[in-house]
Structure formats: C-alpha cells, structure tokens
Amino acid sequence: MTAIPHASDLRPGFADPVLSGQAVYRAVLKGMSYPGRLQALPATVDAPPPLSPVAAGVLLALADLDAPVWLDPAGLATDDVAGWLRFHCGCPVVEDRATAAFAVLDATSAADLEGFALGTPEYPERSATLIIQVPRLAEGEGHTLTGPGIKGSTRLRAEGLPEGFWRALADNRLLFPQGLDVILAAPEGLACLPRTTIVSE
Amino acid sequence: MQPNDATQAQDTLDGYNFAYLDEQTKRMIRRATLKAVAIPGYQVPFAGREMPLPYGWGTGGIQVTAAVIGPDDTLKVIDQGADDTTNAVSIRRFFARTAGVATTERTTQASLIQTRHRIPEAPLTEDQILVYQVPIPEPLRWMEARESETRKMHALEEYGVMHVKLYEDIAHLGRIATSYDYPVRVNGRYVMAPSPIPKFDNPKMDMMPALQLFGAGREKRIYAVPPYTRVESLDFEDHPFEVQAWDEACALCGATDSYLDEVVIDDAGGRMFVCSDTDHCTQRTASREAAE
Amino acid sequence: MYVAVKGGERAIDNAHRLLAEERRGDRAVPALSLTQIKEQMTLAVDRVMTEGSLYDRDLAALAIKQARGDLVEAIFLLRAYRTTLPRLAVSEPVDTARMTIRRRVSATFKDLPGGQVLGPTFDYTHRLMDFKLAAEADDDAEPCERGEPRQDETVPRVADLLGEEGLIEPEVPRDGDTAEPGDITREPLEFPADRSTRLQSLARGDEGYLLGLAYSTQRGYGRNHPFAGEIRMGDVAVEIVPEELGFAVEIGDITVTECQMINQFKGSKAAPPQFTRGYGLTFGQGERKAMAMALVDRSLRAEELGEDLTAPAQDAEFVLSHCDNVEASGFVQHLKLPHYVDFQGELVTVRALRREHERKEATDAAE
Ligand SMILES: [Zn+2]
Numbered sequence: 074m075t076a077i078p079h080a081s082d083l084r085p086g087f088a089d090p091v092l093s094g095q096a097v098y099r100a101v102l103k104g105m106s107y108p109g110r111l112q113a114l115p116a117t118v119d120a121p122p123p124l125s126p127v128a129a130g131v132l133l134a135l136a137d138l139d140a141p142v143w144l145d146p147a148g149l150a151t152d153d154v155a156g157w158l159r160f161h162c163g164c165p166v167v168e169d170r171a172t173a174a175f176a177v178l179d180a181t182s183a184a185d186l187e188g189f190a191l192g193t194p195e196y197p198e199r200s201a202t203l204i205i206q207v208p209r210l211a212e213g214e215g216h217t218l219t220g221p222g223i224k225g226s227t228r229l230r231a232e233g234l235p236e237g238f239w240r241a242l243a244d245n246r247l248l249f250p251q252g253l254d255v256i257l258a259a260p261e262g263l264a265c266l267p268r269t270t271i272v273s274e
Numbered sequence: 275m276q277p278n279d280a281t282q283a284q285d286t287l288d289g290y291n292f293a294y295l296d297e298q299t300k301r302m303i304r305r306a307t308l309k310a311v312a313i314p315g316y317q318v319p320f321a322g323r324e325m326p327l328p329y330g331w332g333t334g335g336i337q338v339t340a341a342v343i344g345p346d347d348t349l350k351v352i353d354q355g356a357d358d359t360t361n362a363v364s365i366r367r368f369f370a371r372t373a374g375v376a377t378t379e380r381t382t383q384a385s386l387i388q389t390r391h392r393i394p395e396a397p398l399t400e401d402q403i404l405v406y407q408v409p410i411p412e413p414l415r416w417m418e419a420r421e422s423e424t425r426k427m428h429a430l431e432e433y434g435v436m437h438v439k440l441y442e443d444i445a446h447l448g449r450i451a452t453s454y455d456y457p458v459r460v461n462g463r464y465v466m467a468p469s470p471i472p473k474f475d476n477p478k479m480d481m482m483p484a485l486q487l488f489g490a491g492r493e494k495r496i497y498a499v500p501p502y503t504r505v506e507s508l509d510f511e512d513h514p515f516e517v518q519a520w521d522e523a524c525a526l527c528g529a530t531d532s533y534l535d536e537v538v539i540d541d542a543g544g545r546m547f548v549c550s551d552t553d554h555c556t557q558r559t560a561s562r563e564a565a566e
Numbered sequence: 567m568y569v570a571v572k573g574g575e576r577a578i579d580n581a582h583r584l585l586a587e588e589r590r591g592d593r594a595v596p597a598l599s600l601t602q603i604k605e606q607m608t609l610a611v612d613r614v615m616t617e618g619s620l621y622d623r624d625l626a627a628l629a630i631k632q633a634r635g636d637l638v639e640a641i642f643l644l645r646a647y648r649t650t651l652p653r654l655a656v657s658e659p660v661d662t663a664r665m666t667i668r669r670r671v672s673a674t675f676k677d678l679p680g681g682q683v684l685g686p687t688f689d690y691t692h693r694l695m696d697f698k699l700a701a702e703a704d705d706d707a708e709p710c711e712r713g714e715p716r717q718d719e720t721v722p723r724v725a726d727l728l729g730e731e732g733l734i735e736p737e738v739p740r741d742g743d744t745a746e747p748g749d750i751t752r753e754p755l756e757f758p759a760d761r762s763t764r765l766q767s768l769a770r771g772d773e774g775y776l777l778g779l780a781y782s783t784q785r786g787y788g789r790n791h792p793f794a795g796e797i798r799m800g801d802v803a804v805e806i807v808p809e810e811l812g813f814a815v816e817i818g819d820i821t822v823t824e825c826q827m828i829n830q831f832k833g834s835k836a837a838p839p840q841f842t843r844g845y846g847l848t849f850g851q852g853e854r855k856a857m858a859m860a861l862v863d864r865s866l867r868a869e870e871l872g873e874d875l876t877a878p879a880q881d882a883e884f885v886l887s888h889c890d891n892v893e894a895s896g897f898v899q900h901l902k903l904p905h906y907v908d909f910q911g912e913l914v915t916v917r918a919l920r921r922e923h924e925r926k927e928a929t930d931a932a933e
Contacts, residue, residue, distance in 0.1 A: 091292050095344045098304045102342070105311045106485045106500050107400070135308075137301050174305070194429035198309035198318045221314050221461050221503040224483075250463065254312045267312035269461065269500075296650065319754040326646040329896030331903065354907045361903050363574040391907045409900070420883055422757040448922055453911030472911040492893045494754040518914045535906050536913060550907055 084119050086133055086161035092116075097134035101256065104265035109218040109229040111210055113262040121153040125206045127258040128177055129157075132204070136164040136175055143173035143189075143201075147182045173201050180207045184237025186245065189253055197250040200268075208233045210259040220270040229264055231257050242272055281370075281377050293340040293373040299323055303341035303496065307487055310498035315460025316428070317411050322494040332365055333491030335388050335407035342403060342487070343369065343386055348376045350384035355392035355533065355550035362390070381553050391454075393475040395532050395554040398484035400501065406469045408490040411497065413457045413467040433465050436508060444513050453518065459506045460499055468505075474517040474533045479505040522547040527558035589634045603627040612821075612850025613637055617891065618644030619751070619770045620651075621820050621849050638772075642892045649751070655806040658814055662824050663720050665800040669851075672724050673794040674828060680721030685799065686851070724796040725826045725843060734828065734841040740870060757883045764866055764886060765859075769847060771889030773855045779865075779879045780858035788865045788877030792844065795828035799851050823848045825856035829864050834872055842871060 087093035093116035100112040120129030136142050142164050144150035155166040167173055170188040183205050192200035215230025216239070245252045245268060252268030266272070291297065299321075306320040325333040343349065349369055353362040357379040365388060366377050378384050381396040390407040398404060414424040417435040427433070436457055443451045456473035460466050468476060469488060479486065479499060486499040499505060509515035523530045525546045532554055534547040549555035590597065604611055604627040614626040618641045626644060633639035669685025672678060684690075728734040739745070740761070747762035755767065768776065783790060801821050805814040825846040833839035844864025846856035861879075868880040878884055888894060 091297060092345060094297065094301070095292075099342070099344060102304075102307060102311070102485070105308050135301055135305055137298055139298075139302060140305060195425050196319075197313050197316060198306070200309075202308070222311075222500040224481075224502045250313050250316060254308070267500075269312065269314065290650070294650075296652075299649075319756065321752050321754055324642075324645040324649045324892065328642070328899065329893045330898075330900030331896060333896075354904045358574045359904055360574045360578055363578060367575075367578075390903075391905070409897070420757075421887075422883060447919055449918070451915055451919065453915040454908040470905075470908050472907055474911070492897055518911060520914075533907065534910070536910055550910070 083157055083160055084121055087116055087118060087130075089116075090133070093130075094134045097130045100263065101131060101134065101265070104256065104263050105254070105267050106222050108220065108222045108265050108267055108270040109212070109227045111212050111229075111262050111264050121151070121157050123148050123151075123179070123206075124154045124157070124177065125258050125260070127260070127263055128204045128206050131256060131258065131263065132158060132162055132164075132175060132177070136162040138163050138165070140174035141165040141167045141172055143167050143170055143176040145176075145178040145182050148179055149177050149206075170201075175204060176201050177204045177206070180205055180231075180233035180238075181235065184235040184241060186238075186241040186253060191248060191251045191253065194251065197252070200251060200253055202254045202256060204256045204258055205234070205238075207231050207257050207259050210257055210261060210264050212264075217273045218266070218270050219273075220267075222267070223270070231259075231264070239272060242266065246271060290372055292345075293343050293369065294326075295323065295337065295340045299337075300341045303337055306496045307338065307341065307498065310487070310496050311485070311500050313464075314500055314503050315458075315464030315466040315497060317466075317490075317495040317497045320494055320496050322491045325491065327364070327368065329492040330409060331361060332388070332390060332407040334489030334493075334496070335390070335405050335491075336365060336368065336489070337491055338405050338487050338489035338496060339369065339386065339388050340373075342405070343373050343375060345373070345375060347385045348378050348383055350378050350381065350387045350553075351389075352387070352392060352394070352551075352553075353390040354535075355394070355554075356552040358552065379553050380557075381551075391470050391472075392533070392550060393471055393478045395549070395551045396557075397478075398482060400483045402484040404482075404484055404486045406471075406486065406488045408467065408469040408488045408493075408495070410455075411467055411488065411490040411493050411495040413455075413465050428464060431463070433459075436465055437510075440508060441510065444510070450509070450513060450515075456515075457508050459508060461503050462506075465508070466497065466499075466505075472518060472533055473507065473515070476505070476507045476515070477517065481505075520547060524549045524555060524558075527555045527562065529555070529558055589632070598631055600624060600627040600631060603630055609851060610635075610637060610640075612848070612852050613773060613855070614640045614644055615849040616852055616855065617641045617770050617772065618648065620644050620648045638891050638895050642895070645892055655808070657817075658805045658807060660802045660804060660820075660822070662798065662802055662822070663723055663726065665721065665798060665802045665822075665824075666819075667721055667798055667800040668821075669800065670721070670796065670798040671794075672796045674724060674796075675727075678724065678727065687853075721798075723798075723826060725828065728795075728828070728841060732840070735831070735837075735843060737843065755886060757886075758869075759882055759886060761863075761867070761870075764882060765845065765847075765863060767886045767889055768859045768862055771859070771886075772891035772894070773852075773858070775889050775891070775894075776858040776862050777854060779885060780861035782877065783861050783865045783879045788868065788880045790844075790861075790864050790868075790873075791830035792861055792864065793828045794857065795826045795843075797823065797825045797853055797856065799823040799853070821850050823850065823852045823856045825853070825860040827857070827860040827864055831871060842867070 096115040100114055104112045114127050114130050116130060117126045118129050118133060120126050142158055144154060158164055158166055171190055176189055189201040190199060192198055209232040211230040213228050215228055217226050217228050219226045249268055254268055255266040257264045302321055306318045310318045325336055327333055351362045351366040353359040369375055370377055381394040386403050388405045412424050414427055417439055418424050440450050454472045455467055455470040456476055458466050458468050481502050483501050485501055488497045507515040520534050526548050529549055532549045532551060535550045537546050537548060539546050604623050610630055611623055611626045614629055614637055615621050629640035629643040633643060667683055670683040725734055750763060750766045801819040803816045804818055804820055805816050807814050827844035828841045829844060831840055831842040844860040846859030848856045865879040866882050868875055
C-alpha cells in the first residue's frame with residue numbers, strides 16, 4: 074500500500090478540478106437531500122479499477138488532506154487505487170476504519186459496518202460516509218424509503234447488497250443523531266441513504 | 275424597470291479562484307453541508323474563513339454560497355426581502371465578480387437564493403437552494419451563553435429551558451413575545467434557530483421542497499433543513515403558534531397575505547404598508563397592470 | 567405616489583468614490599509612501615502584523631494606508647488577504663533564547679546573564695510634546711550609541727534560570743494539551759480549549775481588550791500575583807524542515823516581543839509550592855500587548871492549577887469568544903444593516919401587548 078507509482082503512470086483526475094468538483098458535489102448534495110433518488114454524475118473520471126468512475130468522482134470532489142479514505146481490503150485496496158487517490162486527492166489512505174472520513178466498499182462487503190466512526194452525541198457529524206459500489210441502481214422498485222428529503226415515500230433498488238447490509242442500516246438508524254451516511258455508487262450514478270432514512274421492504 | 279431575465283456577469287475578478295474560496299476550503303465546507311443535511315437542524319462546526327466582507331454581514335451565507343455555487347447557477351440575493359438593499363447588492367456583486375454567475379431579482383428564476391431575514395413569498399421548488407445568513411446559530415444562547423453547555427443540552431435533547439422561557443412570556447404578557455428568530459424543532463429532534471426571519475416565515479420552512487442551508491460565519495457553524503422535512507414552531511396546546519397579521523393591505527400591490535414593511539411617510543404619524551418581498555410586490559403589480 | 571427606495575448599487579459606488587477621496591485628503595499634500603509608514607509608523611505596523619496574523623511589513627503598511635490609519639480595519643484587510651495565501655510549510659518553534667536582543671528587561675533580578683538592555687522604549691520618556699518633531703525636517707536626531715548586536719549567543723531566559731532550581735513549573739504538556747499545537751485558522755474553536763489554542767487566540771486578540779482584562783486581574787478580579795520575569799524584544803531565526811532535506815534550514819528573521827510572567831503558586835497536595843508561568847508573544851515590538859497577553863494566559867490557567875474561578879479573565883469561553891476584534895467589530899457594526907423586518911415584527915408584538923394591557927386596565931377599572 075505504500076508504493077507511490079510514477080506520476081506519468083497514473084490515470085488522470087478531473088479535466089477541470091474546480092468546476093467538475095463543484096458539479097459532482099452538487100450531485101451528492103442533491104442525493105443527500107433527496108434520499109433514494111438517482112443522481113447522474115455530471116463529470117466522469119477514468120479511475121483505476123476496481124474503483125468505479127462514480128465512486129472515484131465523489132472522492133475527487135470531497136476527499137483531501139483533512140478527509141482520510143479507507144479502502145475495502147476485499148479488492149479495492151490496491152496500490153493503483155491508493156496511489157491514484159493519494160496523488161489526485163492528496164488524502165491519507167488509512168487502514169484503520171475508525172479514522173476514515175470516507176470508506177469505499179464493494180457491495181459484497183457491506184454487511185459488516187462495524188468499526189467506522191459514528192460521531193459522538195455532542196459531535197454526531199464526526200462520522201464516516203460510506204461509498205458502496207453496487208452493480209445497479211433503479212428507482213421506483215425495491216426497498217421503500219421514508220424520512221427527511223422524501224415526499225411521502227419512495228423506492229430504490231440497489232443490487233448486490235447482502236441482507237446483512239439492510240439490517241446494519243436499520244441498526245444505524247437507531248443511533249441517531251449518531252450514525253453512518255451512505256452513498257451508493259453504480260454505473261448509472263449515485264443515490265444516498267443518510268442516517269435519517271428509514272428503509273422497509 | 276424590473277429585469278425579466280437574469281443578468282449575465284461581466285468583469286470577473288482576475289487572480290482569485292472561482293467563487294473566491296480556495297478548493298480545500300470549499301471541500302471542507304462541502305463536507306460540512308453534507309453532514310448538516312444528514313443531521314437535520316444540528317449545527318456542524320466548520321473552520322470558517324476570514325472573508326473580505328465583515329463578520330455579521332453575511333460571511334457564513336457567503337461561504338456556503340461560494341462552496342455550493344457553480345457556473346450554471348442563477349443567483350438571487352435578498353436582505354429584508356429586498357434585492358436592492360445595499361448589503362444584498364454588495365453580496366450579489368461579489369459573486370458576479372468572483373464566480374461570473376448570472377444574477378436575478380426574480381425568485382422563480384433563481385437556482386440559488388441567499389437571504390438575510392426573509393423567506394421569499396413565492397413557494398420554492400426542488401430546483402432551488404435557499405442559503406440563510408445567520409448571526410447567532412444557537413437557539414439556546416439566550417438561556418445559556420456557554421457553547422460547552424448548550425452542546426450538551428442538544429446532545430441530551432434537554433430543551434426544557436426553551437419552553438420555560440416561552441412560557442414565562444405567556445405568564446407575564448399573556449402571549450409569546452418572540453416575533454423573529456422564533457425557535458423551531460426540526461424533524462422532531464433538534465431545536466434550531468431559523469435565523470432572524472419573522473415568525474411569519476416559519477411555516478414556509480415546514481416540508482419545503484427546496485433544500486435550506488444555514489451559514490454562521492463568525493460563530494463558525496453550518497446547519498440544514500433537508501427538503502420535505504418537518505419544521506415545527508415551538509408552542510403550547512393552550513397557546514398555539516400564530517404568525518403576524520396586518521389590518522392593512524400592501525399599498526402598492528394590494529397583497530393581504532404577504533409580510534409588510536411599515537413606512538413612515540410624514541412627521542404627523544402617517545404610515546403606509548408595503549410588501550417586504552420586493553420581487554413578490556413587483557410581480558403582482560405588473561400582473562395587475564397587465565390585466566387592466 | 568410612494569416609490570420604494572432603489573439605487574443601492576449607485577449609492578455603493580458613490581460611497582466608495584467618496585471614501586477614496588477622503589483617504590487621500592488634500593492633494594496639495596504629498597501622498598504618504600508605504601516606506602514612510604513602514605519606517606516611521608513601526609509600532610502601528612507591528613500591531614497590524616500581530617493581530618492580522620501575518621508577518622509582512624509591506625502589506626501591513628499598505629493596509630494601514632488603505633484603512634486611513636484605522637488599525638482594526640487594517641487588521642481586517644490583512645486577515646482577509648492572509649486567508650487566500652497558500653500554506654507552504656510549518657516552521658519549527660522559534661528559539662527565543664537565541665534571540666539577537668535589542669531590548670531585555672527583568673523585574674525579578676537586578677542583574678543576570680546577558681544583562682538588562684533598555685533599548686528603544688517610551689518607558690522613561692517624559693510625556694512632553696516634542697515640538698521639534700512638528701518642524702518640517704526631523705532628521706537631526708543625535709546619532710545614538712548602539713552596542714554590537716550579539717550574534718549567535720544564547721541569552722538564557724529568566725524562567726529557564728528558575729527552572730534549573732525547580733522553582734518554576736516545567737513547561738510540559740498537561741492534561742488536555744494536544745501533542746501538536748492546534749490551528750485556530752483551520753479548526754473552529756472548541757471548549758475547553760487547550761493552551762496552544764488559547765495562546766493563538768490571545769496572540770491575535772485585540773490589544774485593548776486584553777489590556778482591560780489583564781488590568782482587571784491586577785485589581786482583584788482573579789488576582790494571580792504576577793512579576794514581569796522578563797520582557798525581551800529582538801530578532802529570531804525562523805526555520806523549516808523541508809520534506810526532501812530532512813534537516814532545518816533558516817528562511818529568515820522576524821522581530822518578536824516575548825513576555826514571561828512569573829506568578830506565585832502556593833502548591834497543592836500533588837505539587838510543591840513553586841512559581842507558575844504566563845506567556846505573551848507578539849510580532850515586532852508590542853510590549854503592552856505581550857504583557858497583557860501573559861497576564862491573561864496565566865489567569866486562564868486557573869482551572870488547570872486548581873484555583874477558584876471567580877473572575878471574567880479566568881473564564882476561557884468568555885475571554886476567547888470575544889477577543890477577536892475583526893469578529894467583534896463586524897458584529898457590533900452589523901447593527902447598521904437594515905433590520906426593518908425584525909423591527910416590524912417587534913412593532914406588531916408591542917402594539918398587540920399594549921392593546922391587551924389597555925383592555926386589562928379598562929376591565930380592572932370597571933370592576
Ligand atoms: Zn406589495
């Protein structure tokens with residue numbers, strides 16, 4: 074994890090870091106504001122696989138020196154991915170889950186959400202944001218979501234997530250105001266599940 | 275003349291980053307806004323920067339706007355509901371110069387609205403974000419000055435003092451005497467200061483389709499009310515919350531349902547009332563004239 | 567027909583033009599040069615650098631000129647510029663024992679290694695107007711004797727001399743102190759604040775505010791028996807350790823004023839009686855500020871030293887939340903901004919309350 078690849082071997086980041094960073098942030102802000110709604114990513118990036126272009130775009134927009142990133146050891150924590158993030162985001166890539174501001178997980182690992190920072194009762198914002206790579210997202214089907222940002226209720230299908238993830242998310246909801254916030258990253262875009270969202274079948 | 279279309283910016287400022295703030299600062303503010311949205315009504319501390327405008331004059335709102343704004347946005351800035359007050363003009367110019375964005379006075383044309391002390395009368399939509407300038411973000415401050423204490427009170431959901439304070443008014447005066455910055459409870463959890471908007475505007479916050487972001491620069495706090503979120507003004511069963519009402523109508527557009535400014539017209543006690551939301555008033559006047 | 571007040575944009579433009587004209591003053595008088603400000607208004611430059619948190623004499627002079635001599639406004643200008651600067655490196659701690667001393671006084675020892683150096687001070691001037699300065703040219707001041715500046719010589723600090731005997735508390739991290747100093751320009755202030763954070767806040771805090779608070783401790787509001795152990799002013803080297811070199815290199819000299827107050831401490835169950843410290847540091851020559859800061863630093867340590875908290879100057883949240891003059895000036899003056907909307911809300915409420923009051927009086931009278 075420590076090898077720093079040569080800059081010329083690296084895949085590029087955003088073509089326009091300032092404007093693309095802003096546009097991607099707005100997509101995430103909209104996603105967090107309207108949970109379960111699919112947001113297309115306005116700027117894409119050719120990230121080193123298996124880091125998905127959408128997850129990579131979110132990290133380029135939001136991670137930096139002050140926001141450490143944790144990579145799922147099941148596949149994502151490669152020298153290529155870590156080196157690319159260090160170079161383009163300038164962020165620490167950490168091995169201790171508890172110190173991560175952002176954690177990138179593959180859907181298959183998402184049943185285990187133990188150990189990430191949950192914030193404290195007095196500072197609940199000091200919690201991790203999980204970016205979970207899923208194969209497909211679809212609105213209008215799947216789980217029913219209610220809570221702030223949702224007019225009545227809405228539905229979201231997120232494929233590839235184990236049953237344990239939804240259980241962990243229900244537990245997470247009970248910790249409010251502490252808790253994790255989730256960004257689901259699929260090839261077609263992202264959808265968010267902030268800690269306030271209530272998920273039912 | 276009211277401009278019908280957004281004004282494109284000219285003469286943007288060289289030598290400064292897009293929207294003035296450096297990218298690292300923007301990311302820090304962006305991360306804070308995302309956590310604020312995820313914890314409705316909770317005040318997220320952020321490392322507020324010194325802005326080239328004075329503290330207390332909207333530096334919190336300006337920093338939030340600077341972090342949120344993009345080249346495709348159309349910005350509206352109001353102070354006391356008006357686009358033409360000097361501080362609103364100054365802030366609108368700041369973004370026209372540093373971000374080169376289009377600006378507008380029309381509520382319906384804006385994608386981003388920065389405000390001090392009012393919520394526009396026209397209902398806001400999902401395609402809009404409302405950014406409030408906040409002087410004192412802590413609703414409990416007048417009962418407990420210490421941040422170290424109020425932080426604990428929020429953590430423990432200990433809001434008894436707030437009800438005691440409101441109830442003392444009722445006991446002494448027969449009614450709640452708070453007329454602006456009237457405390458609200460967000461999504462049934464955090465008690466939040468809506469910033470010094472008149473309580474007339476409080477009901478507009480409830481289940482608003484637009485995202486509401488709050489920036490307090492001097493106090494270094496950011497908070498949010500996500501769209502479609504319950505916002506209740508604190509009250510009592512026997513003393514329900516009520517908003518201001520006037521016997522008069524707007525002297526310019528005839529509106530009877532808008533918040534009114536009182537204007538002194540002579541030194542013999544003469545008064546008239548006009549809409550505080552200048553765009554609302556202008557649009558109503560224009561449609562009345564068109565109908566005639 | 568009533569027409570709402572419009573024209574904010576034009577009013578602002580005109581106000582800026584008037585301001586520029588007033589700043590320049592009578593055009594028959596030559597414009598003030600930055601060099602003149604830098605050379606002849608040195609203490610104003612020093613204060614602006616200190617409270618502006620940026621060591622740059624040229625920019626401070628420009629800010630003073632632009633602010634028409636309003637130092638709080640100049641501090642604001644410098645701060646707003648400072649936030650846009652990239653952060654290239656973090657310096658090593660400066661070693662004031664290795665200062666090239668231009669002034670050094672101790673109130674606790676008659677003589678000591680390195681001696682007392684009076685230096686450029688107002689202390690013993692009789693405050694009589696010097697009308698010679700009103701003359702056009704004041705270039706005929708007598709040349710003064712300057713001692714050879716002592717280069718590369720360590721002049722031990724008084725507190726270090728006491729430390730050798732164990733008479734003064736060692737300067738070590740305490741409970742709650744973080745290993746790395748905080749940075750109040752990058753993290754929001756939180757309470758309780760550790761000492762490094764408190765000292766940073768005080769260093770950029772308003773001189774007048776700290777002076778008043780320090781004075782209050784001397785008058786019994788949190789008395790802490792201070793002695794001016796030492797005040798020294800002079801030049802210190804600033805060093806950084808570049809990542810690629812791995813050793814310290816000097817990047818320049820800055821002038822600083824340091825004050826170490828020595829305060830009595832009766833001791834506790836855990837600690838023997840010994841002296842405690844209060845610390846003050848400013849850019850340039852800023853003795854009043856450095857001494858006030860040291861007194862306030864010591865009074866803010868009351869809790870850590872197990873003293874009763876009774877006085878405003880011992881209340882860290884109160885002192886630190888209000889010491890920044892850029893924040894305070896902005897918020898006090900924001901009351902100039904329109905508050906029509908809130909005031910209208912109050913009018914509606916007060917009128918309603920008065921109606922209720924009248925009705926009640928009438929009913930009471932009728933009964
Ligand atoms: Zn009207």
